[in-house]
Amino acid sequence: MVSRRDLFTGAAALVGAGVVSRVGAASLPEAVMVHSAATQVPPPPPNGRPFHPVVTLNGWSLPWRMNKGVKEFHLVAEPVVREFAPGMKANLWGYNGASPGPTIEVVEGDRVRIFVTNRLPEHTSIHWHGQRLPNGMDGVTGLTQKGIQPGKTMVYEFEAKRPGTFMYHPHADEMVQMAMGMMGFWVTHPKNPDFMKVDRDYVFLLGSYDIEPGSFVPKTSTMLDFNLFTFNSRVFPGIDTMVARQGERVRIRVGNLTMTNHPIHLHGHEFEVTGTDGGWTRPESRWPEVTTDVAVGQMRAIEFVASDLGDWAFHCHKSHHTMNAMGHDVPNMIGVAQSEAAKKIMSIIPDYMAMGSTGGSMGEMEMPLPDNTLPMMGGQGPFGGVEMGGMFTIMKVRKDQKRGDYSDPGWYKHPAGTVAYEWTGAPLEAVRNTSSGGQSMPAAAPARKVEFNVRKPSGHSGH
Amino acid sequence: MKRFAVTRTSRRAVEPALRNCALVLAVSVLAGCASLSDDGAAREVSTLTQPRTGFGVAPERNERDAQAGREQVARLLSAPLTPDAAVQIALLNNRGLQTSLAQLGVSEADFVQAGRMRNPGFSFSRMRGGDEVEIERSVMFDLIGLLTIPLRSAIESGRFEGAKLSAASEAVRLAGETRRAYFNAVAAAQTEKFMRQVVTSAEAGAQLAQEQAKVGNWSTLDRAREQAFYAEAMTQYARSRHAATAARERLVRLLGVWGAQLDVKLPDRLPDLPSQPSEAGALEALAMEQRLDLQIARRDVEATARSLGLTEATGFINVLEAGYASKSSTGAPRENGYEISLELPIFDWGGARRARARATYMMSVHRTADIAIRARSEVREAYSAYRTSYDVARHYRDEVVPLKKQISEEVLLRYNGMLASVFELLADSRDQVRSVNGAIDAQRDFWIAETELQAAINGSGGAVSQSMAPGANAGPAAAAEH
Numbered sequence: 001m002v003s004r005r006d007l008f009t010g011a012a013a014l015v016g017a018g019v020v021s022r023v024g025a026a027s028l029p030e031a032v033m034v035h036s037a038a039t040q041v042p043p044p045p046p047n048g049r050p051f052h053p054v055v056t057l058n059g060w061s062l063p064w065r066m067n068k069g070v071k072e073f074h075l076v077a078e079p080v081v082r083e084f085a086p087g088m089k090a091n092l093w094g095y096n097g098a099s100p101g102p103t104i105e106v107v108e109g110d111r112v113r114i115f116v117t118n119r120l121p122e123h124t125s126i127h128w129h130g131q132r133l134p135n136g137m138d139g140v141t142g143l144t145q146k147g148i149q150p151g152k153t154m155v156y157e158f159e160a161k162r163p164g165t166f167m168y169h170p171h172a173d174e175m176v177q178m179a180m181g182m183m184g185f186w187v188t189h190p191k192n193p194d195f196m197k198v199d200r201d202y203v204f205l206l207g208s209y210d211i212e213p214g215s216f217v218p219k220t221s222t223m224l225d226f227n228l229f230t231f232n233s234r235v236f237p238g239i240d241t242m243v244a245r246q247g248e249r250v251r252i253r254v255g256n257l258t259m260t261n262h263p264i265h266l267h268g269h270e271f272e273v274t275g276t277d278g279g280w281t282r283p284e285s286r287w288p289e290v291t292t293d294v295a296v297g298q299m300r301a302i303e304f305v306a307s308d309l310g311d312w313a314f315h316c317h318k319s320h321h322t323m324n325a326m327g328h329d330v331p332n333m334i335g336v337a338q339s340e341a342a343k344k345i346m347s348i349i350p351d352y353m354a355m356g357s358t359g360g361s362m363g364e365m366e367m368p369l370p371d372n373t374l375p376m377m378g379g380q381g382p383f384g385g386v387e388m389g390g391m392f393t394i395m396k397v398r399k400d401q402k403r404g405d406y407s408d409p410g411w412y413k414h415p416a417g418t419v420a421y422e423w424t425g426a427p428l429e430a431v432r433n434t435s436s437g438g439q440s441m442p443a444a445a446p447a448r449k450v451e452f453n454v455r456k457p458s459g460h461s462g463h
Numbered sequence: 464m465k466r467f468a469v470t471r472t473s474r475r476a477v478e479p480a481l482r483n484c485a486l487v488l489a490v491s492v493l494a495g496c497a498s499l500s501d502d503g504a505a506r507e508v509s510t511l512t513q514p515r516t517g518f519g520v521a522p523e524r525n526e527r528d529a530q531a532g533r534e535q536v537a538r539l540l541s542a543p544l545t546p547d548a549a550v551q552i553a554l555l556n557n558r559g560l561q562t563s564l565a566q567l568g569v570s571e572a573d574f575v576q577a578g579r580m581r582n583p584g585f586s587f588s589r590m591r592g593g594d595e596v597e598i599e600r601s602v603m604f605d606l607i608g609l610l611t612i613p614l615r616s617a618i619e620s621g622r623f624e625g626a627k628l629s630a631a632s633e634a635v636r637l638a639g640e641t642r643r644a645y646f647n648a649v650a651a652a653q654t655e656k657f658m659r660q661v662v663t664s665a666e667a668g669a670q671l672a673q674e675q676a677k678v679g680n681w682s683t684l685d686r687a688r689e690q691a692f693y694a695e696a697m698t699q700y701a702r703s704r705h706a707a708t709a710a711r712e713r714l715v716r717l718l719g720v721w722g723a724q725l726d727v728k729l730p731d732r733l734p735d736l737p738s739q740p741s742e743a744g745a746l747e748a749l750a751m752e753q754r755l756d757l758q759i760a761r762r763d764v765e766a767t768a769r770s771l772g773l774t775e776a777t778g779f780i781n782v783l784e785a786g787y788a789s790k791s792s793t794g795a796p797r798e799n800g801y802e803i804s805l806e807l808p809i810f811d812w813g814g815a816r817r818a819r820a821r822a823t824y825m826m827s828v829h830r831t832a833d834i835a836i837r838a839r840s841e842v843r844e845a846y847s848a849y850r851t852s853y854d855v856a857r858h859y860r861d862e863v864v865p866l867k868k869q870i871s872e873e874v875l876l877r878y879n880g881m882l883a884s885v886f887e888l889l890a891d892s893r894d895q896v897r898s899v900n901g902a903i904d905a906q907r908d909f910w911i912a913e914t915e916l917q918a919a920i921n922g923s924g925g926a927v928s929q930s931m932a933p934g935a936n937a938g939p940a941a942a943a944e945h
């Protein structure tokens with residue numbers, strides 16, 4: 001397996017794990033490890049049936065070995081350190097050095113044998129979400145198997161029957177183990193590599209974590225009030241961009257292992273949902289969309305032709321999911337004159353700075369934060385702060401992006417006259433509608449004069 | 464003291480007593496002839512107070528003394544007051560102490576007087592009742608006075624010694640009380656300053672709340688809550704201000720200053736903790752040597768021993784001293800006095816009197832032992848209080864306050880990241896002020912405990928030992944919960 005290490009184009013070193021005892025190592029495939037969070041584009045399969053590999057956003061695909069016609073993988077469940085974005089690391093549980101674990105790619109009809117070694121302090125199991133397999137391979141502790149005890153290795157073996165998009169995750173102490181980051185992607189490619197062939201096939205899992213600013217370990221008892229929403233355990237601006245050559249057909253596969261739904265939204269293009277948990281959707285059942293809701297425990301494969309050049313936002317449409325950790329009890333300070341109070345506060349807290357009078361945007365303000373915390377909103381674009389966090393990335397469509405080239409082409413250079421511009425003429429008088437109500441709610445009396453208190457942004461925190 | 468008036472009618476009856484007094488005269492030869500000191504024995508008192516308080520005493524007996532005292536006090540008051548300067552001023556200026564020193568003058572005068580014979584005199588009286596006129600003429604000579612000079616001298620000398628000890632004890636007590644008042648006053652002023660910060664913080668919160676409500680971000684309920692906190696903080700601040708005034712006035716009373724001198728400048732903060740606490744060492748032994756109440760008690764033992772000896776020797780001389788009956792530490796004027804009577808041993812040979820004298824002697828012996836036992840215990844307790852308050856104050860300084868500071872820094876970082884609100888920031892600032900106040904209280908308690916320990920070793924014991932009850936530091940700040 002050593003030879004497979006250089007199969008990856010990514011810079012990160014793959015490290016053979018000394019996980020399993022040397023005595024048993026002879027019969028076990030090597031557990032390949034990766035500790036980097038960079039996207040690593042897998043090469044074409046060196047053996048077995050051919051397929052077009054997927055690109056795991058900020059992740060990688062697990063190498064295998066062929067053993068008498070059986071594809072053998074080795075997953076190691078273990079504590080890992082995952083960088084959510086530069087400036088913040090989390091102590092998670094994952095597989096083979098990372099969370100989420102490596103993507104497993106097989107082909108329809110493959111006989112698959114997966115060795116799972118448990119290096120966690122408690123028993124675990126793996127459930128192969130969405131697969132058709134013998135009941136005893138379904139990975140539900142207590143129900144279909146005994147838990148894999150710490151230090152033990154168990155083997156799952158089944159035929160990858162149905163092509164499609166799948167996930168794997170523990171079905172043992174799920175609340176804790178999934179909150180700690182135990183999850184991974186699984187793709188079963190069709191036997192015919194040209195079936196529904198696309199030029200680029202991106203995959204990632206949606207995750208949510210509750211990591212208190214200044215701490216490193218997620219709170220595993222949080223039910224819904226998470227503060228970090230991730231694509232493959234990365235938050236913007238730490239998420240890699242997706243790229244496409246103009247005119248390429250792009251597929252993005254998303255799996256949801258959080259506790260809420262995520263309306264995933266692409267700018268500038270319409271797409272169709274071509275796959276769900278149940279398999280490929282029939283062409284006549286598809287309709288165009290720009291947002292698709294990925295419900296809890298669901299998978300969605302969307303496809304579109306990257307027809308329009310530019311840097312297109314791609315994100316969950318729940319606005320608080322495009323933010324990093326923020327205070328949930330912070331009062332709204334919009335419109336609040338703070339300068340008088342600020343003087344008093346500064347007399348006792350010299351480093352105090354009044355904020356929020358004109359909204360939540362902190363603009364270019366750079367203020368010291370607690371350790372291991374990211375700004376609530378961040379990321380610098382060519383026009384300034386992007387003011388995003390969490391589940392946000394960019395789909396970059398370029399004319400000259402080479403086929404198979406996944407490197408970041410930089411910011412889009414807009415042709416002249418194609419960028420929003422400032423109106424420099426005289427201000428227009430606003431026209432207001434004076435009628436009130438519709439037919440079902442006609443005005444009962446002449447409309448009273450209502451005075452609106454319109455607060456205009458002043459650019460200053462005080463008045 | 465009763466004077467024996469020798470008149471024509473009684474002269475013969477006295478003569479046998481004269482012979483009986485030969486022994487008394489022989490015993491008392493050593494009493495010698497005393498004269499008045501030039502400073503009312505202040506130097507001797509100073510010898511007692513100097514090692515115990517660091518300063519001597521200066522009786523103010525005339526305008527020149529007063530002038531010198533005023534100048535010195537003015538000089539000491541010109542800079543922010545130190546604990547030592549406060550003690551020095553109190554020793555110079557406190558009228559209660561001056562009363563004791565004047566009392567010393569009285570004792571000395573009595574002592575000197577006792578060594579002198581009364582002048583012989585004549586008396587002439589003319590009484591008229593109805594139509595009768597009675598004219599009496601007499602020549603008086605204070606024979607009993609003459610006979611009892613040595614005896615009286617010895618007694619008055621003891622009383623004078625007692626007065627000196629008592630004045631010194633008063634001075635040491637005053638010094639301790641002044642130091643206590645000083646530390647209380649400085650701490651209360653510091654606390655007041657920090658309570659003003661709580662008010663500022665609460666005021667800022669209330670102001671923001673008002674703005675919040677004005678622009679529609681907050682309900683009346685939220686606004687009223689923040690406003691109510693401010694309103695309460697104001698009352699607490701008012702209380703802390705009065706507490707500072709009261710503590711300062713207690714100090715001013717002990718300093719004995721008034722009028723133009725009232726502008727006593729206190730330093731901004733209490734003295735730092737010493738880098739190391741003193742070790743317990745031989746504090747009990749030291750207290751046995753140094754404590755003035757013990758010395759007073761011992762002197763009483765000696766005096767009663769002397770009078771016991773006299774009574775044993777003659778049986779006819781009744782000397783009853785009542786000096787020890789008062790405890791010098793209470794500061795109340797002593798009930799002083801004695802009576803000497805010479806009797807003719809005709810019916811009573813003095814057996815009962817001797818038994819009484821012996822019992823009186825034993826009383827003072829037991830009393831001295833009692834004081835000594837108590838003193839040892841007081842020293843041990845005072846040292847425990849001293850050591851505990853030192854550790855608590857150091858813990859506040861090295862642990863509690865830095866941790867609170869760290870918390871505040873972290874809250875500010877969270878505020879920066881919009882993870883916490885300005886109201887949390889303000890609440891934390893108030894919390895920090897409370898811990899600073901706790902630290903001030905602990906530091907004050909240490910200095911007071913140190914003062915008490917000194918009192919237990921050098922003076923007559925602490926007035927009160929420090930209670931280390933939890934929550935003893937709970938000033939108005941503790942109620943400022945939000």
Ligand SMILES: [Cu+2]
Pocket residue numbers: 229261262263316317318321391
């Ligand atoms: Cu979402």
